[in-house]
Amino acid sequence: MVGKYEIKVYNNKVQYKLTIKRNITILQGNSATGKTELIRLISEYEANGASSGITLNCDKKCTVLTSVDWELRLLSLKEHIIFIDETANFIKSKRFAELVKGSDNYFVIVTRDDLSQLPYSVDEIYGLKNASDSQKYKNYKRIYNEMYKLYCFDVRERFDPDVVITEDSNSGHELFRLLYNDKCIAANGKSNIYQCISKAKQKKTLAIVDGAAFGSEIGKIYRYIETSHIKCVLYAPESFEYLLLEAGFVDVPKDMLKKTHQYADSVKYMSWEEYYTDLLFQKTRDTVYKYKKSKLASAYKTETALTKILSVIPNKIIPNNSFNNKRENDEEK
Amino acid sequence: MLRIYYGEPESPKYIFNPDVFFNNTYEEEWITDPLSMKMIKDIDGSEVKGSRLIDSPFLGAIPTERLSGGVKTLILMNFDTEHIFNASACGDNCASWILKIAQNKDITIRLGYLMNFGESRFNIEIVNINKIVHTMKELNEAVLDNQLI
Numbered sequence: 001m002v003g004k005y006e007i008k009v010y011n012n013k014v015q016y017k018l019t020i021k022r023n024i025t026i027l028q029g030n031s032a033t034g035k036t037e038l039i040r041l042i043s044e045y046e047a048n049g050a051s052s053g054i055t056l057n058c059d060k061k062c063t064v065l066t067s068v069d070w071e072l073r074l075l076s077l078k079e080h081i082i083f084i085d086e087t088a089n090f091i092k093s094k095r096f097a098e099l100v101k102g103s104d105n106y107f108v109i110v111t112r113d114d115l116s117q118l119p120y121s122v123d124e125i126y127g128l129k130n131a132s133d134s135q136k137y138k139n140y141k142r143i144y145n146e147m148y149k150l151y152c153f154d155v156r157e158r159f160d161p162d163v164v165i166t167e168d169s170n171s172g173h174e175l176f177r178l179l180y181n182d183k184c185i186a187a188n189g190k191s192n193i194y195q196c197i198s199k200a201k202q203k204k205t206l207a208i209v210d211g212a213a214f215g216s217e218i219g220k221i222y223r224y225i226e227t228s229h230i231k232c233v234l235y236a237p238e239s240f241e242y243l244l245l246e247a248g249f250v251d252v253p254k255d256m257l258k259k260t261h262q263y264a265d266s267v268k269y270m271s272w273e274e275y276y277t278d279l280l281f282q283k284t285r286d287t288v289y290k291y292k293k294s295k296l297a298s299a300y301k302t303e304t305a306l307t308k309i310l311s312v313i314p315n316k317i318i319p320n321n322s323f324n325n326k327r328e329n330d331e332e333k
Numbered sequence: 334m335l336r337i338y339y340g341e342p343e344s345p346k347y348i349f350n351p352d353v354f355f356n357n358t359y360e361e362e363w364i365t366d367p368l369s370m371k372m373i374k375d376i377d378g379s380e381v382k383g384s385r386l387i388d389s390p391f392l393g394a395i396p397t398e399r400l401s402g403g404v405k406t407l408i409l410m411n412f413d414t415e416h417i418f419n420a421s422a423c424g425d426n427c428a429s430w431i432l433k434i435a436q437n438k439d440i441t442i443r444l445g446y447l448m449n450f451g452e453s454r455f456n457i458e459i460v461n462i463n464k465i466v467h468t469m470k471e472l473n474e475a476v477l478d479n480q481l482i
Contacts (some may be wrong), residue, residue, distance in 0.1 A: 031403020
């Protein structure tokens, strides 16, 4: 399933309006913000249609999946937006993750727990907030909507890190090491980011993660940084491959990056990270920029190429001539 | 004392879905208890009109069964100390009430996320590692260092 969908559901008391554009969307936040009420409205509309007194507008069918026969039902659904409440006991199961992979449906899951088996985006975790003083209309507001700015705690100005942690250990790490020199260490996976930040302790730390699939970790990291008062900035572009595509080494129609929801089919890609990786593989296949996850092609390591990469990294965290320094050091050796 | 188990408890006393459990086990006097009424007012913004009727500013007159999952879980914690309730049904706005309930009795709850218990000092025992912590920094670091979630 591809596309971006507006969902409007209301009865005479409450109204919800939300936009769903990836295969996995997470709803969380304070108690009594209306998450369960939203699920109830969709469920009652599904059971009774217009006779429910509820109006639901959406270009795709919306349904609620409960713990009862969930696997059988899920296997039979296609082109649906599937809502799952936190009371469903299967959302952390391996089987559920297996069925989400390759599913021709979008999922909206209410949960405060991390779903480590699912690669959801930091950009698709929402809270529910009243949209008007009258509290009649409600709207969804992202908790983690602008990743870079949102996780720059107490950082309003330029940030020069002492330590740079990259989620990736291969090509991504190789490139960021050229930019940030010996400050750069590899975490070898998203689940190790906390340990790396924790080890850095009081040093100024920049953690670079693949935002498109870091959703299950972001809450923990966010809370840790918040309570430990450490100087840590989280930079979460969609993925390393997205940065290379955005930098313009090869021609890619803008829409494929700016309107990814129109192209990243949930049947083929479990996350946009997979989509960007596949796109980069395809677009660079017969060029000097041929992309491999394990090793970065030399064409990406020239000064011109590194300048292109820097042009898509937020100004506040751009290193000071790091690759020039690195080059000079290498030449001296 | 508040005791927290992080992760998935194996105990038969564990109630994963406190919302449904509440609907089928609550006593009417629980609803008109002063502490319950305060929690319902604070979390849901609702007034208790009687043990069977709640006045919600958003939903109008509703039955007790349509209280929020968070406040139902709080009421269970206060009146049913026999079970371990899944406090992931509660948002951060329930945290101060959980600490308040635990001032008067020992309760054990389950959490699957890093609930924010605020900046004041507290006594919380992390059941998995038998450790007592007093600040959010200690709590979060203990949970994450030991990979409890």
